[in-house]
Amino acid sequence: MKTPVLIVGAGPTGLSLACQLIRHRVDFLIIDKKEGTTPYSKAIGVHARTLEIYEQIGLAERAVAEGAIVGKTRLMEEGEIRAEIDLSRFGEGMSAYPFLLILEQGRHEKILHEYITDGGKDVMWQTELISFSQSADGVTAEIRKADGSSETVEAGFLVGCDGAKSLVRHSLGLEFTGGTFERIFYVADVQIDWEYSHDALHLNLSKDTLLGFFPMPGGENHYRIVGSLAEGSERNEAEILYEEIEDVIKNELKHPLDVHDVNWFSTYKVHTRHVNKFSVGRCFLAGDSAHIHSPAGAQGMNTGIQDGYNLAWKLAMVLNGRASVEILNTYNEERLPNAKRLLKTTDRMFELGAGEEWFTAWLRVRVFPYVANIMTRMEWVQRMVFPLVSQIGINYRRSSLSKDAAAVKVSAGDRMPYFLVDGQSIYDRLHEPQFHLIVFNDGSAVQAGMSEDLDGLADVQTIPLYPHIAEIFDTDATFCVLLRPDNYIGFIGKGYDIEGVREYLKKILS
Numbered sequence: 001m002k003t004p005v006l007i008v009g010a011g012p013t014g015l016s017l018a019c020q021l022i023r024h025r026v027d028f029l030i031i032d033k034k035e036g037t038t039p040y041s042k043a044i045g046v047h048a049r050t051l052e053i054y055e056q057i058g059l060a061e062r063a064v065a066e067g068a069i070v071g072k073t074r075l076m077e078e079g080e081i082r083a084e085i086d087l088s089r090f091g092e093g094m095s096a097y098p099f100l101l102i103l104e105q106g107r108h109e110k111i112l113h114e115y116i117t118d119g120g121k122d123v124m125w126q127t128e129l130i131s132f133s134q135s136a137d138g139v140t141a142e143i144r145k146a147d148g149s150s151e152t153v154e155a156g157f158l159v160g161c162d163g164a165k166s167l168v169r170h171s172l173g174l175e176f177t178g179g180t181f182e183r184i185f186y187v188a189d190v191q192i193d194w195e196y197s198h199d200a201l202h203l204n205l206s207k208d209t210l211l212g213f214f215p216m217p218g219g220e221n222h223y224r225i226v227g228s229l230a231e232g233s234e235r236n237e238a239e240i241l242y243e244e245i246e247d248v249i250k251n252e253l254k255h256p257l258d259v260h261d262v263n264w265f266s267t268y269k270v271h272t273r274h275v276n277k278f279s280v281g282r283c284f285l286a287g288d289s290a291h292i293h294s295p296a297g298a299q300g301m302n303t304g305i306q307d308g309y310n311l312a313w314k315l316a317m318v319l320n321g322r323a324s325v326e327i328l329n330t331y332n333e334e335r336l337p338n339a340k341r342l343l344k345t346t347d348r349m350f351e352l353g354a355g356e357e358w359f360t361a362w363l364r365v366r367v368f369p370y371v372a373n374i375m376t377r378m379e380w381v382q383r384m385v386f387p388l389v390s391q392i393g394i395n396y397r398r399s400s401l402s403k404d405a406a407a408v409k410v411s412a413g414d415r416m417p418y419f420l421v422d423g424q425s426i427y428d429r430l431h432e433p434q435f436h437l438i439v440f441n442d443g444s445a446v447q448a449g450m451s452e453d454l455d456g457l458a459d460v461q462t463i464p465l466y467p468h469i470a471e472i473f474d475t476d477a478t479f480c481v482l483l484r485p486d487n488y489i490g491f492i493g494k495g496y497d498i499e500g501v502r503e504y505l506k507k508i509l510s
């Protein structure tokens with residue numbers, strides 16, 4: 001078998017990478033040793049940036065329709081409601097998806113898988129990567145199929161989306177540095193009868209544990225329970241039975257609840273680790289194979305999806321003969337610092353949510369519930385927290401693909417800010433998988449013939465520099481932005497800087 005790209009692993013990372021390659025019209029082979037998409041709820045939190053990415057391939061609307069937007073959040077102490085906050089529009093004005101969406105991983109993977117089959121491709125299920133080697137020209141992989149037979153795949157590139165225990169990472173000899181949390185975490189997918197209504201996420205705050213009840217779509221009693229035991233438990237997590245955890249939950253909540261129909265239950269220890277490099281030669285890592293961390297903030301799956309999104313357009317450029325292989329080095333350059341930041345952020349989020357240090361615990365239990373309502377309505381809090389948690393704030397300002405040639409408030413390397421143009425999202429104009437040059441015009445004469453100058457690499461749009469856009473970019477003079485196919489700003493220039501744009505493209509693609 002021959003293929004330009006071999007994707008190993010069809011979890012959310014591999015599946016979403018495959019969707020992006022379809023979008024870029026790049027052929028691929030995707031294999032997974034499992035029988036099909038996961039039947040379990042696993043990762044449930046889907047963030048704004050993921051939905052923006054899905055919007056480009058027409059999947060956001062379906063994801064939102066099949067999921068549930070987190071609206072009310074009740075903060076409780078020993079089951080007593082201390083505050084009720086509304087998070088349904090927390091990121092208002094920052095994204096077309098200003099919320100956290102709850103969508104079970106099983107359903108989520110099905111949506112991605114259907115996009116792949118609609119695109120005329122499919123996952124080779126029950127097919128396992130056994131070994132591989134690479135040369136300057138390609139990768140040779142041995143795979144074992146469902147009937148036990150082996151086959152050799154010749155691939156241009158290999159992407160290991162094969163999860164935390166990644167064979168690809170091990171075979172490439174990459175480090176996976178970090179540590180392991182002392183605590184034991186648990187997760188259960190259940191039906192609950194209790195006094196609280198299903199229209200809210202319930203967080204029971206305590207001085208040393210984490211306990212959250214996420215309302216799940218598909219029934220008034222359907223919840224995901226996520227929690228952690230206090231530090232110092234000597235138990236082996238694999239031996240803990242669900243009944244013991246139910247006792248812990250009842251003891252912490254101190255209010256009657258009847259848990260039944262336990263559909264899925266798991267206990268685990270959390271590792272926080274990242275690779276020292278996202279690629280070696282023609283082989284790349286994405287998702288949990290490259291970074292794992294605490295579930296605080298629901299970041300893991302969303303980050304894997306963004307890894308694939310970053311890599312896909314670069315692979316497409318190379319395979320379509322539009323860029324040289326050097327551009328692939330920027331995958332590690334951009335995603336490794338992000339993985340490092342992610343580990344720090346999730347550690348901090350976990351510390352805030354369940355850390356035992358007395359001051360943090362005091363703030364969490366005694367202060368936060370009483371100020372949460374006011375704080376979450378403050379614009380500066382929203383502007384600080386939403387970009388961080390929803391992943392719209394990730395930037396590649398230090399990347400060699402980012403060039404500022406005009407002093408405006410937004411920098412090259414930032415995600416294109418969200419705003420409306422004539423009542424429609426700016427992102428509605430950015431669906432095509434190519435570069436987009438946008439000139440924000442202050443009323444000066446329009447320069448003709450720009451698109452011909454760009455050799456078909458970018459579409460060119462001119463938009464009046466409306467006051468709200470002038471405010472976001474903090475300038476009232478014409479300027480242009482060149483967006484990469486992942487809608488990050490590559491280049492910002494003064495006026496109609498066609499020369500600057502051409503030079504930029506020549507530099508990054510040649």
Ligand SMILES: Cc1cc2nc3c(=O)[nH]c(=O)nc-3n(C[C@H](O)[C@H](O)[C@H](O)COP(=O)(O)OP(=O)(O)OC[C@H]3O[C@@H](n4cnc5c(N)ncnc54)[C@H](O)[C@@H]3O)c2cc1C
Nearest residue numbers: 009011012013033043044045129163287288298300301302
């Ligand atoms: C309880 C819990 C809750 C979570 N909640 C969230 C959340 O709300 N939001 C969020 O963003 N993240 C969440 N996460 C993290 C999230 O589940 C992971 O980050 C995500 O599943 C990683 O996806 P992946 O595709 O990279 O890896 P995986 O999902 O692990 O998929 C890897 C795939 O590779 C296949 N594979 C492995 N080796 C081979 C091989 N040799 N050959 C062929 N196939 C192979 C496996 O069968 C598997 O299907 C949560 C995690 C846990 C444990």
